[in-house]
Amino acid sequence: MKLCIITPWVVKGNGQGRVNYEIAWEAIRRGYHVTLLASHVAPELQQNSQVNSVQFSVKKLPTELLNEIIFAWRSAQWLRQHRQEFDLVLANGAVTWAASDVNLVPFVHGAWLQSPLHISRGRRDVYGFYQWLYTVLNARWEKNAFLQAKVVVAVSHRVQQELVDIGIAKEAIEVIWCGVGLEEFFPGAGNRKKFGLPEDVPLALFIGDIRINRKNLDTVLHAMVDVPELHLAVVGILEGSPYPQLAEQLGLSDRVHFLDNPSGIVPELMRSVDIFVFPSRYEPFGLVVIEAMASGLPIVTAITTGASELISPECGVVLSDTEDRKGLAEALCQLASNPELRHRMGKAARSVAEDHSWQKMAQRYVDRFEELSKR
Missing domain, CATH: 3.40.50.2000 (Glycogen Phosphorylase B;)
Known part of the structure; x- marks a missing residue:
């Protein structure tokens, strides 16, 4: 199988980046070829012969919103030219404007917008307006991305319900909880x-x-x-x-x-x-x-x-x-x-x-990818 993963971060020290990092390694262990469309990729992945790293180094623009727009546009342009080369495409939320087969959802901006805790409700200033605009645009782009995907993967049942609440069909949603590094976090005596x-x-x-x-x-x-x-x-x-x-x-x-x-x-x-x-x-x-x-x-x-x-x-x-x-x-x-x-x-x-190590989490994802590719 040839897998394409689209996300800005594929590294250990980033929550969403770590999920994609572990998925990439599990695909590599099974002998698959992985293409990463990202801005930041862990060196050990870049050096692997089964990995093609296509890095979009977005210059630091004034706001995170502008950085994300540039990444979404550039990744979509690249994927439209190379889509036929892949058996399956994994995206993360509204990270790209191209359609994906699987969309990994760690956060639902449409739900966050409705929360009484949203920053715009506590700050009536320029920063509050920016946060409102950022969330509104991401909510719109995300929903479009979710509707285009064959499978939407929520990181919890809470996120699954939020997806249903914004209009995503429940039968299109699966839940795969995040993992943890058991060799890094373990019981013992501290200092x-x-x-x-x-x-x-x-x-x-x-x-x-x-x-x-x-x-x-x-x-x-x-x-x-x-x-x-x-x-x-x-x-x-x-x-x-x-x-x-x-x-x-x-x-x-x-x-x-x-x-x-x-x-x-x-x-x-x-x-x-x-x-x-x-x-x-x-x-x-x-x-x-x-x-x-x-x-x-x-x-x-x-x-x-x-x-x-x-x-x-x-x-x-x-x-x-x-x-x-x-x-x-x-x-x-x-x-x-x-x-x-x-x-x-x-x-x-x-x-x-x-029972929720990073490797077991990644195995659940790649098992699902194999099922989809067989179809």
């Missing part, structure tokens, strides 16, 4: 001193964009007030974040420890804590959740996070309401005070994650 974190206390971890309210750190901090024995490590970009000040106002400065988005340390940091808390208000999947599961951590999240579909009562707590501070505090309190429960849940979480 809290390395991160300046307190020892001999129960410690929870929150990771996300803490400059916006979508990830819901505010509810976590308010819940922390009612769990006095628990400490919390927060990883995110501090510049422009209101949450250090909120933690101080709530009297939590001695128990909430902000780490300014240090890169490359998340796996070891996860091995250094006891609980992972992530009740995001809007999250199509949430790779960080399955990474925490692979690290052997009990999970506290919310039903609005796509990865919550993987969490049973044996390995974590899924809140039905992201604003339920009392319920969140109760879950954290129960885990903070019960090391045996944490161990049992963490072990169950790791077991679930082992």
Whole structure:
């Protein structure tokens, strides 16, 4: 089979890019030839004899929207000239203006536009208008791309329902959850001193964009007030974040420890804590959740996070309401005070994650590609 993958990123250090990276390697393992239409491709893929890398190096334009338009146009022009060379074309959302056989959907802009959390509803300025325009245009282009594809793959059942809500036929949609690197994220003893974190206390971890309210750190901090024995490590970009000040106002400065988005340390940091808390208000999947599961951590999240579909009562707590501070505090309190429960849940979480390795995820995709190509 000759496979063409269209996406700006085919690298490990990017969520959507990692999915495509693993799909490419699985196709290579099966002896297929892979052509990558991308801006950034991992060197090890470029050097593989089964890979043809067609890179569209888009110059950095003033906005991400313009960069994406140029990439969509150039990739479509190229594919129209070479489409007959491929058995199957995989695209990602509205990344190209050419039709694809399979469209991988990590995010539905049409659903995000309707969310009360959309940035344009909180900011009535030029940036807010830009975010509104960006989402409107992507929503239109995405829907057209989804309707043209033979199969649309959602990264969670939550995304599947969002696709149905914007008018995509349910029978055209399949769900393949994202994977996780089991060799990178695994249970073990970490080193809290390395991160300046307190020892001999129960410690929870929150990771996300803490400059916006979508990830819901505010509810976590308010819940922390009612769990006095628990400490919390927060990883995110501090510049422009209101949450250090909120933690101080709530009297939590001695128990909430902000780490300014240090890169490359998340796996070891996860091995250094006891609980992972992530009740995001809007999250199509949430790779960080399955990474925490692979690290052997009990999970506290919310039903609005796509990865919550993987969490049973044996390995974590899924809140039905992201604003339920009392319920969140109760879950954290129960885990903070019960090391045996944490161990049992963490072990169950790791077991679930082992069935969702990157390789197993990629195998599911390529199995589906083979079925389609036979037709």
